[in-house]
Amino acid sequence: MVQIAWRELVSRRRATIGLILGVGVVLLVFFAIEGLWAGVARTLSVQDTEALVVLPKDSIGLSGSLMPMSLKTTLRGIGAEVVAPQLLTTRQIRSGEPVLLRGIALDNGSVGLARIVAFEMTAGSPLERGDRDKIMLGAEVARSKGLAPGDPFRVLGKTFIVKGIFATGGISDSEVWLDLGEAQRLVRSQGFASMFSVIGPPGLGERIAKRLDVDVVKEKEVWESLTGAIASLDGVMKVASVIVAAAAVLGVMNTIFTVVHQRRREIAILRSMGFGRSSVLTYVLSQSLLIALGGFVIALAAAALLLRLMRMEAVGMTITPVLTEAGILRGLGLTLVIGVLAGLYPALRAARLNLAQTLRGE
Amino acid sequence: MNPFRFWHIAWNDLRYGRWRALLMIAGVGVVVAVFFTLSSIAGGLGSVVSATPASERNLVLIDKGATDYCQGQIPEAIVETLRRYPGVARVVPMLHTALRWKGQMVLIRAIEPEAYGEMAGLRIVEGKLSQRANSVIAGEQLARQNGWQVGDTLEIGGQELKLAGIFQAGGTLNSELWTSLEDGQRLLSRGDSYSAIVIQATPDADVRTLKNRLAGSTVLARETDIGTEPEVYETMNRSFGQVTRVMNAISALALIAIAFGVYNVVGMTVAEKSHEIAVLKSIGLSANQVIGIFVQEGLIQAGLGFAVGLAAGVAALAYLNATSAVSFLSVPLTLSLTPQTALVGGALTATLTLASAWLAARRVAAMPVAEVLRGA
Numbered sequence: 001m002v003q004i005a006w007r008e009l010v011s012r013r014r015a016t017i018g019l020i021l022g023v024g025v026v027l028l029v030f031f032a033i034e035g036l037w038a039g040v041a042r043t044l045s046v047q048d049t050e051a052l053v054v055l056p057k058d059s060i061g062l063s064g065s066l067m068p069m070s071l072k073t074t075l076r077g078i079g080a081e082v083v084a085p086q087l088l089t090t091r092q093i094r095s096g097e098p099v100l101l102r103g104i105a106l107d108n109g110s111v112g113l114a115r116i117v118a119f120e121m122t123a124g125s126p127l128e129r130g131d132r133d134k135i136m137l138g139a140e141v142a143r144s145k146g147l148a149p150g151d152p153f154r155v156l157g158k159t160f161i162v163k164g165i166f167a168t169g170g171i172s173d174s175e176v177w178l179d180l181g182e183a184q185r186l187v188r189s190q191g192f193a194s195m196f197s198v199i200g201p202p203g204l205g206e207r208i209a210k211r212l213d214v215d216v217v218k219e220k221e222v223w224e225s226l227t228g229a230i231a232s233l234d235g236v237m238k239v240a241s242v243i244v245a246a247a248a249v250l251g252v253m254n255t256i257f258t259v260v261h262q263r264r265r266e267i268a269i270l271r272s273m274g275f276g277r278s279s280v281l282t283y284v285l286s287q288s289l290l291i292a293l294g295g296f297v298i299a300l301a302a303a304a305l306l307l308r309l310m311r312m313e314a315v316g317m318t319i320t321p322v323l324t325e326a327g328i329l330r331g332l333g334l335t336l337v338i339g340v341l342a343g344l345y346p347a348l349r350a351a352r353l354n355l356a357q358t359l360r361g362e
Numbered sequence: 363m364n365p366f367r368f369w370h371i372a373w374n375d376l377r378y379g380r381w382r383a384l385l386m387i388a389g390v391g392v393v394v395a396v397f398f399t400l401s402s403i404a405g406g407l408g409s410v411v412s413a414t415p416a417s418e419r420n421l422v423l424i425d426k427g428a429t430d431y432c433q434g435q436i437p438e439a440i441v442e443t444l445r446r447y448p449g450v451a452r453v454v455p456m457l458h459t460a461l462r463w464k465g466q467m468v469l470i471r472a473i474e475p476e477a478y479g480e481m482a483g484l485r486i487v488e489g490k491l492s493q494r495a496n497s498v499i500a501g502e503q504l505a506r507q508n509g510w511q512v513g514d515t516l517e518i519g520g521q522e523l524k525l526a527g528i529f530q531a532g533g534t535l536n537s538e539l540w541t542s543l544e545d546g547q548r549l550l551s552r553g554d555s556y557s558a559i560v561i562q563a564t565p566d567a568d569v570r571t572l573k574n575r576l577a578g579s580t581v582l583a584r585e586t587d588i589g590t591e592p593e594v595y596e597t598m599n600r601s602f603g604q605v606t607r608v609m610n611a612i613s614a615l616a617l618i619a620i621a622f623g624v625y626n627v628v629g630m631t632v633a634e635k636s637h638e639i640a641v642l643k644s645i646g647l648s649a650n651q652v653i654g655i656f657v658q659e660g661l662i663q664a665g666l667g668f669a670v671g672l673a674a675g676v677a678a679l680a681y682l683n684a685t686s687a688v689s690f691l692s693v694p695l696t697l698s699l700t701p702q703t704a705l706v707g708g709a710l711t712a713t714l715t716l717a718s719a720w721l722a723a724r725r726v727a728a729m730p731v732a733e734v735l736r737g738a
Contacts, residue, residue: 015626022622025615029396032612056551057520058462065459066435066551089434091427096600098429156427187425188435188585192551213520228465233695236688237403237609244396244616250389251623254382258630310611312604315429319605 001279005286008259016291019255023295023338024302026248031303031331033241035321036310037234043319044223045170047118051082051197052205053222055215060225066192071212078207080200082108084116085193087183090316093155098316099141100175101155103183103193106131116197117172117219124149124164132182134163138173140318156186171223174317245338248295252288252342260284260350267350268358277351284350288343289336296335300328368651372658379631386627387667393619394671394707399678400613401703403688406695408599408606415482415532416591419569421576423559423586424594429601430458435555436586444559447576449567454478455556457546461519468504468518469538469693472546475499481562482531488512489527495545499527501536503694507686519549534693560591614710620667621714624660628722632656639726640734649727653720660719661712668711675699 009016054075059065075083087103104113110126113119119126127136135153137145142165147153151162153176160178167173184190197219198204205216227234260267267280300323307321376383423444425434436455444453457472475484475491487502489512500510505528510516514525516539523541530536547553561576563569569590577588589597632639642652679697681687686694 015629018622018626018629022619022626025619025622029612029616029619032615036608036612058518060460060462060467068551090429091433092429093427096597096603098601187433188437192435225462228467230690232687232689233403233407236682237400240396240399244393244619247389247392247396247619247623250385250392251619251626254385254389254623255626255630257385258382258634262634310608312608314605315601 001275001282002286005283005290008263008283009287009290012259015255016294019252019291020294020298022251023248023292023335024298026245026338027295027299027331027335028302028306029244030241030334031299031323031327032306032310032321033237034327034330035303035307035323036319037238038324038327039307039310039319039321040230040234041227042169042322043171043174043317044226046172046219046223047168047170048218048220049116049118051084051116051199051219052216053219054196054198054208054212055194055217055222057213057215059215065194066189067194067196067214069191069193071193071196074212075196075198075208078211079204080198080208082112082115082197082199084112084197085180086116086195086197087180087187087189087192088194089183089187089189091156091187093153099155100171100316101183101187102172102175102177103180104177105180115199117168119166119168119172122165122167124162126164126166127177127179131163132179133160134178135160136164136166136177137162138175138177139165139167140173140320141176144313144318158182158186171317174313242334245334248292248338249341252291252338253346255291256284256288256343256346257349259287260346264350264353264358268353268355271353271355272359280351280353281347284347285340285343288346289339292335292339292342295338296332299331368647368655369658372655372662375631375635375655376659376662382627382630383663386623386663387670389623390620390664390667390711391670391674393616393623394668394711395674395678397613397616397707398672398675398699398703399682399697400616401610401707402675402679402697402699403695404606404609404613405700405703406688406697407609407690408602409696414534414591414595416595417481417562418590418592419563420481420591421561421563421569421573421588422591422594423561423576423582423588425557426585426587428557428587430598434557435552436557436559438554438556440582440585441556441559443579443581444561444576447572449564449572449575450561451564451567452477452481452562454481454560454562455543455558456560457543457550457552457557459550459557461549463508463516463518469534470518470546470549471535471538471540472543472550473540474543475540478540478560479529479531481560482535484529484531484535486527487530489525491527494524494526495542496522497524497526497545498539498541499529500525500540501538502528502530503536503686504539507537521549533696537689537693559586617707617710617714620664620711621718624664624715625718625722627663628656628660628719631659632723632726636729636734639729640731643726643729643731644735652726653723656723656726657716657719660715660722664711664715668708672704672707 056065072083084105089101090098092098106127106129109128147162149162153160153162209216310321312319428434441453441455454477460467460469510525512525516523563572576582639652682697688695
């Protein structure tokens, strides 16, 4: 019966192509929204390291928080072997062109840096102690601004030289790293840091949290908590993308009804020759499922192109939409739902045809 | 030639195939409703900052290059300098940041509540303005959302703060928690600096002149950016410009599904009605007139679908607004359907319908009348 269904679709190729494209558009909307939020989640992530971050109590995100530098001594006193203050802030390099600045203590050079923030150099070399006039650019910043090692980069009235370009696969790809002292001077936050990265013996985090009125977490958790603040937006958009699938169901159902109506005599003949109701159900459902799966393939191919065009910048972060395996599987699930819902009712109608009346042509 | 001369034929044909027409109308309605919902979310996101009440007569100082109120440290000394400028009626320094409260984000504004409240049109609806240390007042929406009552104690940032009052103010302010400057500086470890300063011009002062004068000051120009409230909010909103454009593009993409729906329905109708089409052509109707009938069928269905979608979209937005279901960084988005969005949606629907219905119906022109009538 699946083969007959296939032939039916081929014989009506115009309508079939129209339907496949219609379902494809609907699934493309779904993939665009899935990809957008998967991209946001990937942007708001960092690679895990052995370091913990110390933040003001109940603070959200890293930029905007301020803690006195004197805390460094206190943290050492509690048992931290490495205490690396960092200053995070967002500043515009030109009107409407913000970048994320991360001032990092370079006391232990690039080796010390790698212990607190995971990164890989893709060009040039990392910052070392004493690099006050140099910066490291995240891969996304370098790409969007077209910068390479050796190029000048002007921010808040000072011109730096790009020393290296690094990649992390997360939020830091949208960051510009510079010496902590320079960052503090540029944003007039001398004596303050946004957070302290600490490394020490097991139980250090608990000891710090017990002694001081602060939060001690993994940096990864801080960024991930921000996705919670936009969860409702994500949820409503995803619901809207599923609702729009109802339009695909109605569109495909419309055509399948017509097919069933036009082929009712042939269906009745098949039934009278001994084909069961389940065969008729298979014949009709196969058509709607084949159309839906065709739309899925088209949408997947189109999404691969569309998501590249959807790369965007917001508040200094570069968001690159991505299609995850989970997103593709959810899309496939939605495709099957569209196929089944669109074909089920016409299939049941076809299976319940009154054979005698239909064959008499009534 | 009147393109609507045979509209009654189109209408009667739709009535004859009413189930197909109803499915089509419902399909278009769903797509249009989703288009309006997504466009409104994009619009709400694009104006999330400018939803804060803003006056052209208020100037705002933010830290040099800062993109939001949460960043920056403007020295306290600048406040006194500003107060000495002619044309300045009021100088209101503030701290603004977000803190976590029971897993959700709460926006905190440390301010002189009386001074800023008067500028922002604040009205206390319950309790009173906080006068004592370690007390806060909450925006009505935020209080309602969390079930806070006057007298409740909130533990935020490791400190216990008593809720002294609940206020009503415009836009996003309704979702904020306000405390005094002193409490805020302690809560946020800001020492004696501010994240923004609002300056109200005297009624007789020219705001542009005042702005230029302030921008001309070496100290202020070196350390801060100055603009009117709407200008500063607009700059902040630009950070979301690309996101808004992408979301609008996704919502417009959904409308393309209408074109395929109309193409299929009109195509099926034309295929089924070949005999009737041949009769119409044989009694003297031109191919274009017959095509016009089917294009009108497409337009009627899409038009009715658009009306259904518009109504459903408005209802969905009303529901989302009433329940504050869509928020961005804890600020409930105000979702509204602007006339421009409705016009764009209508124009796109009409254009796509016209194009797809015409494409599907144009095979009428090539239909051989004699053969069809012979039943060949």
